[in-house]
Amino acid sequence: MSVATALRGTPYPYRANSLNLFRLILAALVLVAHAFYIAGRGEGPHLHGENLGGWAVAGFFVLSGFLITRSRLRTPPGEYLLHRIARIFPGFVVCLVVTAFVFAPVAALIEHGTLAGFLSTPLTPLQYIWGNITLYIDHYSIGTTLQSVPYPGAWNGSLWTLFYEFCCYVLVWLLGGLAVFRRSPWLAGVAFVLSLMVWIGVEFAQRWGLDESFFLLAKLAPFFLGGAFVFFIVERAGINAWVAIGALAVALALIFLVPRWGGQAAAPFLAYGLLWLSSVIPQPRWIARNDVSYGFYIYAWPVQQLVVLVAGASMFFPLYILITVVLTFALAYLSWILVERRAMRWVRPAAVPGAAAGAARDAQRS
Template sequence: MTLPAVLRSAAYPYRANSLNLFRLILAAAVLFAHSWYIAGRGTGPSLQGENLGGWAVAGFFVLSGFLITRSRLRSTPGDYLLHRVARIYPAFVVVLVVTAAVFAPIALLVETGSLQGYLTTPVTPLQYMWGNLPLEIQHYNIGATLQSVPYPGAWNGSLWTLFYEFLCYLVVWVLGFLAVVRRSPVVVGALFLVSVAVYAALGVAQRGGLDESFALFARLLPFFLGGSAVFYLVERWGTNLIFGVASLAAAVGLIAAIPHWGGQVAAPCLAYGLLSLSAVIPQPGWIAKNDISYGFYIYAWPVQQLTVLFGGAQWGMIVYLAITVVVTAAFAWLSWVLVERPVMLAIRERRAKGSTRSEQLPGDIQPAAGT
C-alpha cells in the first residue's frame, strides 16, 4: 500500500537545513525571557513554572543531542572531543575576558565615577576569570560592579548551561565506544527513559545528599538524550512535516499535562518537531553562512545588564529589547568572525591533512548554547 504524499518521509537535509536560524531564534527567546527580570519587570511568560528561556534551553539541548550523536558516530573519539572543546571553549574564554576587562570597568565607571578598587575588590577580575575557567561557573559578580541594577551582581546568568552541555557531550562520547550504540537505538533509548525517571524522582536523590548541580544535570540530560534517541529515527526514516507538527503538539500537551517532568518526557517529540520544521523552512543566506547563535547566547546577558545601567530600560520594554538585540547581534557576529569561525577552520584544515573517517556537518560545529 502506497502512503499519500503528505505522509511520506524524506531524508533529513543535513547540509541544507535551517538549524542556524532555529538556534538563533532560541537564543533570542532566552534574551527575551531574561529581559524581564534583568530590567526588573517580573519573570515574563512562563509555562508550568518555567519561563520562556528555560524552554528555549530545552530546544537547544534536544537539537544538540541529535547533532552531537551523529557527530560521535561519524568521528574518531579524539576528533569528537577536539571539536566539542574547540566549539565551546575559545569563545567562552573570550567572553570571560571581555566581561572582566571591558564590560565590568565600564560599569564601575558609570556607577561610581572611578575605577578605584577594581583590581583588588573580591571577586577580582582575575578571580572571576580563573574561577570560571573550568566551565562550571563559580563567580557571577566582579567586585562592586552592577550594584545599582534590578538584578545586581550577576554578569552572565546564561553561561551555567555550558558546563552541563559539555557533560552531555561526555556521556555521548562514552556511549560511542559501545558497538551496540552504533547499531541500535536501544541503549540510548533506555538511558533516556532512565534519565526521565531520575528527574521525576529527583526529590529522593536530593534527600540522599545529591546537590543542586546534580539537579541541574538531571533536568537537562533527558532533553539531550531525547534528541540523541531521535537521531536513530531520523537517520532511518527521515522527517515528515505533518508528523513533525503533530509531535510538537504532543510535546506541548505533555508539558501542560504533566507537572515537573512533562517537558523531559516530551523531549523526543520536541526534537522531531523542530527537526521536521528545520528541514522545510528556509533560512536567510547570511544566517546559513554566519552562525551567530552561540555568540548571541553568551553575550546577551552582559549586554542586557549594561543597557539597563545606561538607562535603556527606562524607555520601555520594546525599545530595551530592540537595543539589546542589535548590540548583542553585533557582539555575536564579532565572536563568530574573530573567534569561532577561525578556530573551526583551523580544525578543518587539521582534519584535511590527517586521516579521519568523520564528516563535517553544518550543525556539527554548533553547541546547544548552549543557555
C-alpha cells in the same frame, strides 16, 4: 495513497536546513526572558514554573543532542572531543575576558566614576575568569560593579548551562564507544528513558545529599538524550511531515498538560518536530553561512546589564529589548568571525570551508 506511503520519510537535509536560524531564535527567546528580570519588569511569561528562557534552553538541548550524536558517530573519539572543546571553550573564555576587562570597567566608571580598587577588590577580574574557566560557573560578580541595577551583582546568568551541555557531550562520547549504541537506536532510547526516570525521581536523590548541580544535570539531560535518540530514528527512517505534525502535537500536550516532567518526556517528539520545521522553513543565506547563535547566547546577559546601567530600565520595554538584540547580535558576529570560526578551522580545516557552512550544520551547539 497507502498509510505506509504517507508515512514514508525522506532523508534529513543536513546541508540544506535552517538550524542556524532556529538556534538564533531560541537564543533570542532567552534574551527576552532575561530582559524581564534584568530590567526589573517582573518574571515574564512562565509555564509550570519555567520561564520562556528555560523552555528555549530545552529546545537548544534537543537539537544539540541530535547534532552531537551525529558528530560522535562520524568522528574518532579524540577528534570528537577536540571538536567539542574547540566549539565551546574559545568563545567562552574570550567572553569571560571581555566581561572582566571591558564590560566590568565600563560599569565601574558608570557607577562609581573611577577604577580605583577595580583590580584588587574581590571578586577581582582575574578571580572571575579563573573561577569560571572550567565551564562550571562559581562566580557571577566582579568587585563592586552592577550594584545599582535591578538584578545586582550578576554579570552573566546564562553561562551556567554550558557546563551541563558539555557533560552531555561527554556522556555521548562514552556511549559512542559501545558498538551496540552505534548499531541500534535501542540503547539511546533506554538512556533517554532512564534519564527521564531520574528526573521524575530527582527529589528522592536530593534527600540522599546530591546537590544542585546533580538536579540541574538531571533536568537537562533528558532533553539532550531525547534528541540523541531521534537521531537514530531519523537516520533510519528519514523525516515525515505527518509524523512531525503529530510529534509536535504530542510534545505540546505533554508540555502544557503534565507539570514538572512533561517537557522532558516530550523531548523526542519536540526534537522530531523541530527538525522537520527546520527542513521546510528557509533561512536567510547570511544566517546559513554564519552561526551566531552561540555568541548571541553568551553575550546577551552582560549587554542587557550594561544597557540597564545607562537608563535601560526606564526605557520603553520593547525598545530596551530591541537595543539589546542589536548590540548582542553585533558582538555575536564578532565572536563568530574572530574567535569561534577560527577555532574550528584550526581543528578541522577541511570541514570548515570559507563560509563555515558545513560546520554550522554538523555538530555545533546551542
